[in-house]
Amino acid sequence: MTKQLFESVKLNKSGVTLKNRIVMAPMTTMSSFFDGSVTDELINYYGARAGEAAMIIVESTFIEDYGRAFDGSLGINKDTQIEGLAELAKAIKDKGSKAIIQLYHAGRMGKSTLNKGRKPIGASTVKALRDDAEEPEALTAEQVEEMIAHFGDAARRAMEAGFDGVEIHGANTYLIQQFFSPHSNTRDDEFGGDVEKRLTFGRRVIREIEAMKEKLGKHNFIVGYRFSPEELEKPGITFQDTMLMLNTFAHECIDYFHFSLNDYKRGSIIDTEDIECLIHKYHKNKSTALGEIPVIGSGGIWEKTDAEEALETGFDIVSVGKAHIVNPDWAEKIKNGDPIDRKIDGEREDYKIPRPFWNSVGFLKK
Template sequence: MTYNFMQPYTFANGLTLKNRVVMSPTTTMSSFYNGRVTNDEIAFYGARSGGLGLIIGEVANVIASGKGFEGELSIADDSDIAGLSELAHAMKRNGTKAILQIFHAGRKSNDSILRGEQPVSASAIAAAYPADSQEPRALTAAEIDEIIVAFGAATRRAIAAGFDGVELHGANTYLLQQFFSPNSNRRTDKWGGDREARMGFAKAVIASAHAAIIENADRPFLLGYRFSPEEIETPGIRLADSLAFVDMLAETTVDYVHVSMGSAHRTSLNDKMDHEPILTKVVQQLAGRKPLIGVGSVETPADADAVLAMGTDLVAMGREMIREPEWVEKVAAGDEANIRYQLAPSEMSALKIPRAMQDYLKGAFYSVMHFTDDPATVEDYQNQAAPMEGFEKKL
């Protein structure tokens, strides 16, 4: 059978993907204590490259204060480049393109992870989830400028390491989202205020990363932006806010927009009377001005083509790429009957899933990984947020 997702795609800057299937950022929690790349990470991505058009690698912090969890990648120092080069090389087997996601966790961290330092954010407001979140320290104007510069420096390092792009992680309640959110940003200086003013930090980070690309890239190099469409806190980001944010992104130098949701068919978490999929709203708002990556509970070839049919340009899979490293290859070979849709716990090491990630999958993600030993009904994220989105499991 011929699928639309097997068609190539060329970005405006000239970079071409051999197909439209993307591996979405997948946290392995397997870096060394100092954020350096491990052989486990290289093996994990190497096993999944080759068939995919694009891999978006797991998030890396751009500055020490931005670390959000143990086992997290670092791109905060030039000494990180050597290991990241090996990671990029593993991702780019057989023509697969490789992007690295970069971020600052902001208040989604704690003083244990930061080795005694208090987490920072736009304002001194603790996150609602989890309930034991620590109150962050409000960033000074000088520190904000330092972080903006750090995003540009991280982009330069990603270029030197051989990646084909970076994705700014403005989703899942991390710092970029914290500056846009009326919940976490109560500032009265130029970085806070009304909705337009709260976009200022994201605009500055985009400009910093773009400047690094112009100055350092000797090849087509992508700049992407990922966002979460809603928050459930009050006050918090609502769909109208995110659609305005998307409108802003469409006028910037980003090369694509990427939505973070547990289901590509999710409707509003806050307005239960709104039955139009959020992804459809984003497609309409972008109006073809930027390519869009759709994601969320995509498993089968039919699922993937259905997301493209909603108007997206690319389709991303995360959990399915963990279960089935050769998903694209099996589709291309007409061997769909052998695509793995369930995951046996005993197979995880053979699938090059790092030990730390195995524990994570058997914990927070157990009910959505389709484990063969799970007797319960698999959860559906169409009407709720996924664990990685920064909210409690049940809303």
């Protein structure tokens, strides 16, 4: 049967039902206070985008004091952040969307200038492939355990702040992906080695969050997982590795998997001759358990027809990023058949975009 955008979707692990198949993609706004706490501008920005969308996924939020990848990053690293985060969650929920927050640690993508002079840390001492990358310090066995506990604490803060769920950021080259990647992880303990061992860190993070759900009795707290399907580094993550990881994680408390893509129809970035959509390969290689978990597609969805095509191509839910910056009420416009704007044509206040973010969205202005 054809999937409809405005029909509900059940998340099987938490038992939560989403009212439709539309979510706002997580997008870093770099608009928090210097210590990562929430600003009024952020609350207004997210509140303005909540409503018709089933879930608003709040941007990447650092879970430990030295985990920032950029200035103005939002933080969920201390209990003192909970009060501001609670206002943010409320602004989203009061408008009728589920509030999800994305949890990340920069790992080797961090910089000492962003993290109080401290060297970045990583699975191993391998530098990222970019000009200004610093050589990370490899986490000791004890520090790995502490880092897993930090993810659990961050999830607890999200629960206490009233969020409906968290999205584990296993994508975009941050720490969780670094543990999965054969480029950045050359460890020889239980967290490194073959692909099964490299997925151990991600699985432990998931289990830590599940244990926190149990402890706080938050059985219907949503847990999503975002991943980058492949890596250009050599050696790097292959789609085969990714499918093994997803088929394994399907047995954990994951409510949805979220592809991190800039084009939902994309084929391989490693073998550019191979143009078969990754979502088609996903369906060919998924286990029965994975088939029961909704999968979110992202990248280049602006019009209703794009969203419908993404569903037809094999995704269960669409995540919409840039179109939500330009059209705060994107899902409502789609529902009503109103035209979608491609460019920002007005003042910052009209779009409720925080000041620091306004400066970086020039490419979306008319």
